[in-house]
Amino acid sequence: MARHQDIEIPAQGSYMLARARVPAVFLASVPQGVVPDAEGSCPLDIRVEHGRVAAILPTGTPQAEGLPVVDVEGRQVWATLLDIHTHLDKGQVIPRAMPDGTLDGGMTGTFEDRKRWTHEDLRTRIGFGLRCAYAHGVSMIRTHLDSQEANAEMSWEVFAELRAEWAGRVELQAVGLVPLTFFRTDYGAKLADLVQRSGGVLGGTTDAIGHYDGAKNEELVALLDKFLTLASERGLDVDMHVDQSEDVNAFSLPLIAEAVLRNRFRGRVLAGHCVNLALVPEPSMARTIALCREAGIAFATMPTPMVYLQDRKPGRTPRWRGVTAVHELLDAGIPVAIGGDNCRDAWFPFGDHDVLDTLQQSVRIFQLDNPFSRAVAMVGPVPSDIVREPSAGRIVVGGPARFILFAARTLNELMCRPQSDRIVINQGKRVTDPLPDYSELDATM
Ligand SMILES: [Zn+2]
Numbered sequence: 001m002a003r004h005q006d007i008e009i010p011a012q013g014s015y016m017l018a019r020a021r022v023p024a025v026f027l028a029s030v031p032q033g034v035v036p037d038a039e040g041s042c043p044l045d046i047r048v049e050h051g052r053v054a055a056i057l058p059t060g061t062p063q064a065e066g067l068p069v070v071d072v073e074g075r076q077v078w079a080t081l082l083d084i085h086t087h088l089d090k091g092q093v094i095p096r097a098m099p100d101g102t103l104d105g106g107m108t109g110t111f112e113d114r115k116r117w118t119h120e121d122l123r124t125r126i127g128f129g130l131r132c133a134y135a136h137g138v139s140m141i142r143t144h145l146d147s148q149e150a151n152a153e154m155s156w157e158v159f160a161e162l163r164a165e166w167a168g169r170v171e172l173q174a175v176g177l178v179p180l181t182f183f184r185t186d187y188g189a190k191l192a193d194l195v196q197r198s199g200g201v202l203g204g205t206t207d208a209i210g211h212y213d214g215a216k217n218e219e220l221v222a223l224l225d226k227f228l229t230l231a232s233e234r235g236l237d238v239d240m241h242v243d244q245s246e247d248v249n250a251f252s253l254p255l256i257a258e259a260v261l262r263n264r265f266r267g268r269v270l271a272g273h274c275v276n277l278a279l280v281p282e283p284s285m286a287r288t289i290a291l292c293r294e295a296g297i298a299f300a301t302m303p304t305p306m307v308y309l310q311d312r313k314p315g316r317t318p319r320w321r322g323v324t325a326v327h328e329l330l331d332a333g334i335p336v337a338i339g340g341d342n343c344r345d346a347w348f349p350f351g352d353h354d355v356l357d358t359l360q361q362s363v364r365i366f367q368l369d370n371p372f373s374r375a376v377a378m379v380g381p382v383p384s385d386i387v388r389e390p391s392a393g394r395i396v397v398g399g400p401a402r403f404i405l406f407a408a409r410t411l412n413e414l415m416c417r418p419q420s421d422r423i424v425i426n427q428g429k430r431v432t433d434p435l436p437d438y439s440e441l442d443a444t445m
Contacts, residue, residue: 001073002071002073003087004075004132004421004423005077005421007070007072007405007423008070009070009423009425009428009429009430010068010070011193011429011430013048013049013050013051013427013428013429014048014049014050014062014067014068014428014430015046015048015067015068015069016045016047016048016067016068016069016070017045017046017047017070017072017077017403018044018045018059018069018071018072018274019043019045019059019071019072019073019074019075019407020043020044020045020049020059020068020072020074020075020077021037021041021043021044021074021075021076021077022041022042022044022046022076022077022078022395022404023039023040023041023042023076023078023175023376023411023428024036024040024041024042024373025040025373025376025377025380025381026078026079026376026380026381026393026394026395027042027056027394027395027396028394028396029114030042030311031044031056031057031058032058032060033058034059035215035403037410038371039371039372039410039411039412040371041076041373041410041411042374043058043059043074044056044057044058044059044077045057045058045059045060045061045063046077046103046395046401046403047063047067048401048428049428050069050428051400051401051427051428051429052399052400052401052427052428053169053395053396053397053398053399053400054397055397056378056388056395056397058120065306071249072405073411074138075405075406075407075408075409076404076405076406076408076409076410076411076413077321077395077404077405077406078137078376078380078403078404078405078406079380079392079393079394079395079402079403079404080137080138080139080140080392080393080402080404080424080426080445081137081138081139081140081355081359081379081380081393081404082138082139082140082141082142082337082355082379082380082383082384082387082392082393083133083138083140083141083142083337083339083340083355083358083383084142084241084270084300084337084338084339084383084386084387084390085142085144085272085300085302085337085340085341086129086142086143086144086339086340086341086342086343086353087143087144087146087341087342087343087345087347088125088126088129088130088141088143088145088343089117089122089125089126089143089144089145089146089155089159090110090224090342090345090346090347091125091126091128091129091342091343091344091345091351092125092128092129092144092343092344092345092441092444093113093344093345093346093444094111094344094345094349095445096116096445097109097110097113097345097346097442098346098349099345099346099348099349101143101308101309101312102309102312103244103245103309103347105209105346106309106342106346106347106348106392108346109345109346110345110346110347111348112346113345113382114146114148114150114151115305117154118153118154119154119157119158119445120282121374122154122155122158122163123158123161123443124440124443125441125444126143126158126159127162128436128440128441129353129386130162130166130170130172130342131433131435131436132352132354132429132435133170133353134166134169134170134426134433135357135414135422135424135431135433135434135435136352136354136355136357136422136424136435137355137356137404137422137424137431138170138352138353138354138355139169139170139171139391139402139426140170140171140172140227140383140384140387140389140391140392140393141170141171141172141173141174141177141353142172142173142174142175142201142239142383142387143159143172143173144174144175144177144203144239144241145159145175145176145177145200146177146178147176147177147178147191147194147195147203148178148182149187149190152176152191152194153194155334156174156176156194156198156200159172159174159198160198162380168426168427169408169426170381171389171391171392173200173201173389174198174200174201175195175200175201175202175203175239176191176192176194176195176200176201176202176203177203177204177205178191178203178204178205179204179205179207180204180205180206180209180220180223180224180227180240181209181223182204183204183223183224183226183227183230184223186374188226188227188230188300189230190331192230192231192233192234193234195234195236195371195414195433196234196235196236200236201236201237201238201239201372202227202230202231202234202236202237202238203238203239203240204223204227204238204240204241205240205241205242205243205244206220206240206241206242206243206250206252206256207241207243207244207245207250209223209252217255220252220255221255221258221259222336224255224256224259225259225262225263228259228263228265229259229263231265231267232263232265232266232267235267236267237267237268237269237270238267238268238269238351239266239270239272239300240256240269240270240271240272241272241273242256242271242272242273242274243273243274243275243276243277244273244275245275245276246275246276246279246304246310246311246320246322247276248276248279248280250276251276251277251280251284251288252286253271253274253277253288253292254284254288254291256269256271256295256297257288257291257292257294257295258291258295260295260296260297261291261294261295263358268296268388269295269296269297269298270297270298270299270300270386271292271297271298271299271300272299272300272301272302272339272424273301273302273324274299274301274324275306275310275322275323275324277289277324277325278320278323278325279320280325285328286328287330289325289328289332289334290332292329292332292334293332293333293334296332296333298334298335298336298337298368298386299324299329299334299335299336299337300337300338300339300383300386301323301324301326301337301338301339301362301366302334302338302339302340302341303321303322303323303335303338303358303361303362303366304340304341304348304350304351304358304361305341305347305348306321306322307321307322307323307365307366308350309322309347309348309350310322310323313422321365323365323366326366326368326385327366327367329409330374335380335382335385335386336382337379337382337383337426338355338358338359338362338375338378338379339358339383340353340354340355340358352435355379356379356404356419356422357418358379359375359376359379360415360418362375362378363375363415369415372411372412372415373411375398376411379393380392380394380396381393381394382392399426400426400427400428401425401426401428402425402426403424403425404422404423404424404425405422405423405424405425406419406422407419407421407422407425
């Protein structure tokens with residue numbers, strides 16, 4: 001077998017990628033005559049012409065002369081991946097902000113750090129995050145943007161610049177994020193207008209409501225009606241931070257599902273986190289999951305910061321993994337995507353926008369190894385459908401040739417190493433941009 005580092009991708013972007021092994025989850029359909037292996041991967045030859053996928057054929061199909069052949073000898077070839085939930089605006093601020101490992105610390109640390117956000121500061125840090133993601137093989141990111149009145153215009157302006165600059169490399173979507181309580185005031189409509197003008201998604205976090213009783217419950221119901229009405233009037237999808245809490249009395253998920261049904265909301269609804277779903281009594285969990293399925297809610301789970309933040313108490317080892325009920329959601333047929341969330345900020349000190357690393361950790365945290373391919377879908381086709389971005393997460397004829405080529409033949413081999421030598425291909429060409437050096441952030445400190 002040729003050494004991985006010796007594989008050459010022809011610079012003109014036209015070639016036959018021969019003897020690829022592609023997990024079937026990345027394909028619209030398995031080509032006739034192809035038999036997937038025990039892990040669900042398909043032996044394929046992929047014809048790339050001018051940076052696009054021209055044909056997906058069973059390995060060994062006789063070819064017309066002329067195209068250079070890149071023989072990958074049965075290595076895993078994936079579509080580039082999506083990160084459905086990030087906070088690019090907050091990221092890369094360590095050590096000027098340092099997390100203390102608590103949710104409150106995340107909130108106050110971010111509040112303080114936001115005072116330092118300028119156009120240039122945001123551009124530098126978001127750009128740094130995007131370069132990390134691109135080098136790792138991520139070609140679509142949905143980021144939440146803190147959208148308090150004081151900084152919303154600036155953050156969305158920087159985001160729009162970077163979205164245009166990065167188009168064709170990393171596709172970008174943004175969610176206007178505020179505590180749901182902001183929708184008590186006129187600012188809710190102003191934010192919804194800004195999001196609509198910017199081509200974004202409306203967001204909100206239920207956590208500001210806190211532990212609730214009858215009265216807070218009523219308030220949450222009213223806020224959800226207002227939030228969904230504002231989104232509906234503008235044709236917006238919504239993406240919420242939900243129940244980032246171990247408090248089973250702050251369980252807003254069933255109220256969200258009921259609100260979606262009551263308002264006959266037509267947009268996509270994505271619920272992020274929902275970690276206390278794993279702690280409520282089983283009958284309540286089953287009822288809630290059934291309700292979410294009826295309401296058409298999709299889920300995003302971000303296990304890496306949750307494992308870090310949840311059930312953290314001084315001098316005591318955590319007893320709970322801090323993550324949502326992923327197996328029960330999947331078994332109910334509900335779409336669940338895996339996201340990276342915070343990266344080197346006041347909430348979470350780690351991360352490099354490497355979705356493969358997030359996937360590898362998720363497989364272990366959630367016990368999603370049987371089969372592996374179901375977990376792989378959660379960073380590819382599943383988020384691709386949720387965010388309506390067909391150019392990432394799937395390999396389709398006519399689509400852009402965006403692949404990750406691994407020095408691994410099986411999913412097991414792939415899951416056991418960090419894959420630092422992966423080859424990323426965008427529009428048929430090898431991505432040679434290095435990971436940015438941390439010293440480039442020095443000016444922001
Ligand atoms: Zn988040």
